[in-house]
Amino acid sequence: MSRASLRKSLCILGIGLSVVLFSVDFVCAQSIVKGVTPRENEPILPIPLHHEVNSAKAKLGEQLFHETLLSGDNSISCASCHNIDQYGVDGTRSSVGIEGQVGTVNAPTVLNSRFNFAQFWDGRAEDLKEQAKGPVTNPIEMGSVWADVIAKLKKDKSYVQAFDNIYEEGITPDTVADAIKNYEYTLTTVNSPFDQYLRGFDDAITEQQKRGYSLFKEYGCVACHQGVNVGGNMYQRMGAFIPYFTEKNTKLKADLGRYNVTKDDRDLHVFKVPSLRVAAHTAPYFHDGSVATLEEAIDIMARYQLGYTISRQDNKDIAAFIQSLSGEIRRSGQ
Template identity: 50%
Template structure:
C-alpha cells in the first residue's frame, strides 16, 4: 500500500511539473519574432508568411482583363466599372461604408479590397463565391451594383473591334460570360502588393520594423489576434463569428439588423453560421478604411478596440492599441513600385 501511495504521489508531482512548465511557456510565435527569416510559425495555426511575387501570366490575357476591369460598359447604364468600387488608387476599395452602384443605389456591405484577393480562400464577406471568376460575375448581375447581364453586356462589347479580335485570339469560344470573367480574374491575379515592411521583416530584414512596431507585433501575437489573422494574407483563410466574446450587433450604434449582418447564414441557412463571415485579410488594412462588413469603424484604432472587445474579450489599453496599429501599418505593400497610400 505504501508503494502505491508513493507511486501515486510521484505521478501527481510529475503532472504538476508539466502543468507549471507548459503554463509558463510563451506562444512559439512570440518567442520566435526574430528567429525565422521566412515565416513566423503560430502555435496551432498557419504561419505568417510574406506575399509571393506577382505570378507570370499570359500578357495578352492580363491586358484584356485590365481593359475589362476599367470598362464601364459592363454596367447597365455604362457608368460603372469594376474599378469604380475597387479603386487601385484607394487601396483597391472605395473607402465607403457600403458600395454605391449605378444610379446611386447603395449596397449592403463594405467593399473588400481587390488587392491580393486572389489569395483569399473564398470571395465576398459571406464566402458565396469560391473563385475570382465567380466573384467577377457577381457585381455585373447585382441590381445594386452594375445591374446588368451577359445578354446585355456582350452585344455592347462586340461593337468594339479590338475586343472581338482579342477574344477570338485568346479563347476558342470567343467572347462569352465565361471568357470575360476569366480575363478579369487573370488580371486580378496580378494585383499583389509585396514588399511591405512586414514582408521584409519576415524575410530576415530585422530593421524593417521599429521597436514600437515590433512591440505591436508582439501584442498582436500574444493577445491572440493571429489565431484568425494568419497565413500569407494575415487573414482571408477561414470563417469566424463576429462577436465571439460579446454581442456586437446588440451594442453597435445602429442596432437594427439587416440581411447582410447574417453573414454566412445567408448562404448555408445553418444556424451555426449566423453572423459568421470570412476573416478579412489585414494586408493594406491601413489604407482601406472603413472596416468590417458594415463599415462601422472609420479608423484603425476603433477597429482594434472593437476586435479586442468582441473577438478576444479584452479591453485594450490606449498604449497597446497604438502599438498594434503601428504594426498593422507595416502591412501596407507596394503596387507598381510605390507603397500604397
C-alpha cells in the same frame, strides 16, 4: 469552455493553419539573400515577390476591369468601387452603384484577393472568376444582364479580336470573368516592411512595430489573421466572446453573414475573416463600413473577438504593426 481555453483553442487553430501554409509556400514566399536568414515558423508569411500570370489575359482583364460597358447604363466599372490608386477600395461606407443606388456592405479591397480562400464577406463566391460575375448582374451594383454585356462588347472590333486571340470560344460571360480574374491575380502588394522583416532584415520595421507584432500574437489576433494574406483564409463569428449584434440590435440582412448563403443557424453572423494586408489604408472597416478608424476597429476586435480591453499604447503599437503590412502595389505587366 472557459474564455482562456477558447482563446487558446483559437490560437492553436490559427497557428496550425499557418504551419500548413508555411510548409506549402515557404520556398516561393522567401527571397533568399546571402548572409540573411529568413524567419521560420512564423504565423504570417511574406507575399511571394513573383507570380505566374497569363499576361495576355491579364492585359485584357485590366481593360475590362475599367470598362463601363459591363454595367446596364454604361456608367459603372469594377474600378468604380475598387480604385487601384486607393488601395483597391473607394473609401466609402457602402459603394454607389447604377442609378445612384447604395450597396448594403462595404466593398473590400481587390488587392491580394487572389490569396483569399473564398470571395465576398459571406464567401458566396468560390474564386475570383465566380466573384467577377456577381456585380455585373447585381441590380444595385452594375445592374446589367450578360446578354446585353456580350452584345455591347461584340460591337467593339478590338474586343472581338482580343478575345479571339486568347479564347477559342470568344466573348462569353466565362471568358470575361476569366480575364478579369487574371488581371486581379496581378494585384498584389509585395515587399512590405514586415515582409522584409520576415525575410531576415531586422531593421525593416520599427521597435514599435515589433512590439505591435508581439502583442498581435499574445492577444490572439493571429488566431484568425495569419498566413500570406494575414486573414482571408477562414470564417469567424463576429462576436466570438461578446455578442456583437445583440448590442448593435440590428436586423439587417447584411448582418446575417454566411447564414445568407447556407441558411445554417451555425453560420449566423459568421463572415470571412478580412485580410489586414492593406488595412491601414482601407477605412472604413467591417462588413458594414460602420467603423471609421483603424484604432477603433482594433478596440472592437479586442473586446468582442478576444474578450480584452486593451490600453491606448497597445492599440497604437498594434496599429503600427498593421501599417507595416502594406507593400508596393504590383500591377499588371510589372
